[in-house]
Amino acid sequence: MKPGAFLSRPLDARSPVPQGFATFVASAGIRNHARDIAVVHADAPCAVAGVYTRSHFAGAAVRASRTQLAKGSARALLVISKNANVATGVQGEADLDVLLETLSQQLSISRDDIQTAATGVIGKRLPVGRIAACLAQTRERLSRPPDFLSFAEAIMTTDTTRKAVAMRVGKSVLVGIAKGVGMIEPDMATLLVYFFTDARIPQPALQSMLTQVADRTFNCITIDSDTSTSDSCVAFSSGLAGPVETNAFADALLDVASHLAMLVLRDGEGVTKVFTTIVEHAESDAVARAVAKSIANSPLVKTAIHGADPNWGRVAMAIGKCDRKYQIDPQRTRISICGTCVYPAVIDEATLSALRETMAAAEHIDIRVDLAAGHGRAEAWGCDLSPAYVALNSHYTT
Template identity: 35%
Template sequence: MFTILPIKGLFEQIEGFYCDGISAGLKPNNALDLGFIYSDTLCDVEALFTENRFQAAPLKHYQMYEKDFKTNFLLINSKNANAMTGKKGIEDINTIFSSLNYDVVNPIMSSTGVIGNPLPIEKIVKGANSFNLKAKNAYNLSKAIMTTDAYEKNCMYEVKLEDGSSFKIGAVAKGAGMINPNLATMLCFICTDANVPKKDMKEALKLNSKTTFNAISVDGDTSTNDTVLLLTNKKSNTYNKEAFFEALRLVMHDMAMLMVADGEGAKKAAAFEVKNAATYEEAEKAAKALSNSLLVKTALFGEDPNFGRIASTIGASGIKSDENRLVISYNDVIVYNKGELVFNEEVEQAAAKVLQNDKFKITCDIGVGEYDFTAYGCDLGYKYVEINADYRT
């Protein structure tokens, strides 16, 4: 038996982890733009990366380390993705780390921002050399890694086991646009003091990514930089596999839901539940088709319960389906029922009222099997176009 409790504060509370965010001049107006995570002991680390074939330099740099390496330092910059920068992008990372005025072991870099520009090495080195490695300010870190995010994203949990022992796990993340992870622009850094066996770290990340980061979409685009990093310093000397897997799922789910709700310009967060599909793969395929559909997203923006767009997307997804078995509902309001037209004025008004909420669920019961999957998405409106049209300017 175990208990998982959300606790106030951020992952800086975990013994041995330090973090902060500063202004290094990458963003205008002295905005925070450079951050770090430091551990006073070496950490085991595991990662999930984007499946975009053009992975950014920081991801390639990470993968050049030997298998099962340990680290004690993570450097994160915003404003510049260091992607599509060729060999120089990796060389620039090595230059930065070799220029630090403190010792770090197998340092990791993570970047987010505009693709195709070289890193401003001098600014990053100057900023990184001003870090106070004993700082504990995860809030500043969460602000420093933001790009088009409207707000910072973080969470913290404590896990208590039956024998009285406990461990903590928390995360900081960024992500609001280019969100259609396919692993895991999104970054997520998870820290814990749980004594997790190395083999369990990768298994837990992969398993939980399926229903969290891999189940969300803002705009259907997969970034070159998507990264999920899990660091453990093992200082609690406590571990329970079932408890850890569930706690990690909660952390990843929290971060994923914050990203969806913060979709660039988004006002609505929707869960797309596909039930009773012929296979798990088909349930997932249909749910993700709904979360990615621009027509569905714009209907949500207009608070229009146009179930025809939902049905059309299900049919176009290519899964096994039958309109005489299909049931579509907005929360508990059924708008289509196994071939029966129930969409009268009263039903439409009730469904429209559901869409006036900030969060809601659209359920599609396929009626041909027993497999379910839920994907998560948001609306798409004028602000998304404005943000991305002006992204580089």
């Protein structure tokens, strides 16, 4: 994935939007006065596909959405930000039920037609009364055409910018929206990510495409090696624009997802640089991915990237600590940074100095590893580790 290589474009007020959707946003004052309640309503049942966190501490909203997904269609989406409603037990489930029932009455749909998500602080009860009071205004305040920019803003937590992109696919439109900047190494999809389209895509095909795309994009990024308890990635298809060519839609979904993944990475907490780790000629793709993630998640590699330090020894360390069952032979391994071979070549000070300057000037750094053990290949997209990340997360709840 290369920055600037996307066909999708940032969503703005002039962007086309898919038919069949309306939006509602409001502030329940969960943490501050920012908007923290977001709803998308579909005029008719949509084909729905989803992938969710595998965390043992998955939140009530994730569990409810998994159950809802079995229906194969949905009419609405409710997202609550600033409070994850995680590790709140039976009370947390009861709180969510109250809110889903309130919304279902407002929209005159079944409670079982609603996908939902919550993101933010873990371990605190939702302010159910305030949220329910907001949702009681949904029917009167739905925006048509949908205001996806406001939706993208309302689902943010520590994000510094909205993440929303769009592109046309034949006669249809595909919009992608994401939030997330920390607690990110997805183990399914990632963060909160939503796709809305009016292309007519059968639900089984939509699910298959979403699963594959998530694995090739969101599952490749890491900011801090932590998998969220609330990760959700869901796609809604109203079908109002009619059928589209399957491969064209799959390509568009991959492009939009890749674009969103890069936006998330660039907005990561304290991030100043991003880097791609490419591992080639591993014994399998799975091994290549494990090695790439080991490098991308290494605090020592990440701090070297932050300081523009071509310390390839840290890359070698991250490769070396991988599972002893992997076919990794230091005598056959090759490592390069920004196109310069750093191992096993003998690097003089002039070359290191030049590489340091290249890294300092680059916004995106490439690390390549050749294991010379097979045909496996994988990429991982990571970021630096800066003092700002520590500062932000050392007082997140206060």
